[in-house]
Amino acid sequence: xxxxxxVVLTTKILFAIFMVLIVFFIFFNLFSTRYEKNKLKKDxxxxxxLNSFMNVFMSTPECGALGRVSEESGSQSPIKxxxxxxxxxKFDRKNRDPWCAQNLYFIYTAEIIDxxxxxxxxxxxxNNNPEWLERRLTTTFPCIIKYxxxxxxxxxxxxxxxxGKISDFYTNIKKSCIANxxxxxxxxxxxxxxxxxxxxxxxxxxxxxxxxxxCKVNDFSVKKGKKLIYIQYENNQVNIRQ
Amino acid sequence: MKxxxxxxxxxxxxxIIIVLVIVLVFSRIRSARYSVTETEAISNDYKNxxxxxxPYLFLQITVKKETLSKLFGYYTCYNETDFKISGISYNVIxxxxxxxxxxxxxxxxxxxxxxxxxxxxxxxxxxxxxxFNRKNINTYEFVYPxxxxxxxxxxxxxxxxx
Numbered sequence: 388x389x390x391x392x393x394v395v396l397t398t399k400i401l402f403a404i405f406m407v408l409i410v411f412f413i414f415f416n417l418f419s420t421r422y423e424k425n426k427l428k429k430d431x432x433x434x435x436x437l438n439s440f441m442n443v444f445m446s447t448p449e450c451g452a453l454g455r456v457s458e459e460s461g462s463q464s465p466i467k468x469x470x471x472x473x474x475x476x477k478f479d480r481k482n483r484d485p486w487c488a489q490n491l492y493f494i495y496t497a498e499i500i501d502x503x504x505x506x507x508x509x510x511x512x513x514n515n516n517p518e519w520l521e522r523r524l525t526t527t528f529p530c531i532i533k534y535x536x537x538x539x540x541x542x543x544x545x546x547x548x549x550x551g552k553i554s555d556f557y558t559n560i561k562k563s564c565i566a567n568x569x570x571x572x573x574x575x576x577x578x579x580x581x582x583x584x585x586x587x588x589x590x591x592x593x594x595x596x597x598x599x600x601x602c603k604v605n606d607f608s609v610k611k612g613k614k615l616i617y618i619q620y621e622n623n624q625v626n627i628r629q
Numbered sequence: 630m631k632x633x634x635x636x637x638x639x640x641x642x643x644x645i646i647i648v649l650v651i652v653l654v655f656s657r658i659r660s661a662r663y664s665v666t667e668t669e670a671i672s673n674d675y676k677n678x679x680x681x682x683x684p685y686l687f688l689q690i691t692v693k694k695e696t697l698s699k700l701f702g703y704y705t706c707y708n709e710t711d712f713k714i715s716g717i718s719y720n721v722i723x724x725x726x727x728x729x730x731x732x733x734x735x736x737x738x739x740x741x742x743x744x745x746x747x748x749x750x751x752x753x754x755x756x757x758x759x760x761f762n763r764k765n766i767n768t769y770e771f772v773y774p775x776x777x778x779x780x781x782x783x784x785x786x787x788x789x790x791x
Contacts, residue, residue, distance in 0.1 A: 410645075410649065413653050416657075417653055420653075421656070424659075424663060428667075431668075434671045435670075435671060438678065467682050468682045502731055502732075530686065531686050537694065538694075539689045539690055539691045541686075541687070541690050541728070541731055541732040
């Protein structure tokens with residue numbers, strides 16, 4: 388009699404444990420699906436922005452696209468995906484975030500390659516595989532490179548987009564400049580970040596490039612690790628505090 | 630009586646599990662569907678930018694000193710595949726094949742100049758291009774100026790993605 392009761396009790400306990408495990412498993416799966424979906428949403432968002440930015444860059448005469456900007460009206464008459472070699476040379480390998488096409492979501496490098504004579508122009512940070520890189524998206528598009536002598540060669544336009552905490556931090560400083568407002572940012576970096584205003588140099592670990600900020604940004608230094616950063620906008624200047 | 634209550638307990642627990650599994654399955658399906666629709670939207674975005682720009686860029690490529698569109702114009706006006714412009718000799722077929730093989734890739738294109746000439750990666754023939762044996766084709770029409778009169782002629786570029 389007692390033996391039978393004991394067996395029933397054990398079965399019930401085992402069943403209860405099994406039930407709890409199943410419910411946990413299902414809820415875990417539900418939450419992980421939700422998490423994955425949110426992550427996908429963010430990733431897809433980057434791809435959408437990448438496509439539209441590529442379109443913008445290839446149609447901006449100041450960045451190298453064939454066409455002019457009217458000084459009177461400010462209107463543009465670009466021809467998409469046809470680049471002028473002379474204009475491109477102005478930005479080539481300067482290791483500088485270009486002022487001509489601003490992006491508030493990521494850091495980017497544009498590479499334009501002349502297929503015929505294997506000449507290339509690099510606009511933006513020269514190192515397209517920096518040590519601080521978390522993720523890189525790349526897209527390519529056929530283009531034409533027009534030289535002054537009237538020669539047009541087939542080319543390839545490559546856009547490298549750098550995504551991650553450091554990119555977000557950089558673009559947040561830009562956003563603060565443009566929106567004229569204070570921002571807070573949770574930075575989790577494996578590298579020390581330093582900005583030298585006098586040289587306009589953003590040093591990340593051992594890598595650096597010349598940023599483009601739409602307002603004055605004072606010198607700052609952020610050690611690696613998890614930090615809450617205050618981006619303070621005041622009198623057309625930005626100060627970074629921790 | 631006791632057995633009945635145990636049975637109903639078991640049934641209700643099983644029902645809860647079934648409902649949770651259904652929710653999980655639907656959630657996974659929704660997530661997968663989201664990925665598919667977003668991927669489609671992004672590739673359509675790219676295709677849209679591509680189809681409005683890239684297929685027409687080849688007209689701007691220069692051979693020696695003239696653009697391909699000018700060479701097509703000469704061919705259309707004088708119905709000759711070999712001609713001279715400013716003392717420089719051109720063969721519209723070989724120049725086109727070399728440039729478009731570089732630009733679009735070998736066997737990835739065919740070009741119809743008006744209704745009279747079809748050029749592809751390796752061959753050319755009078756008349757229309759035959760594309761019926763290719764599966765994934767995108768067709769783009771273009772126009773080019775004629776040097777002999779103030780007018781334009783039309784052509785078609787077939788791009789193969791199979």
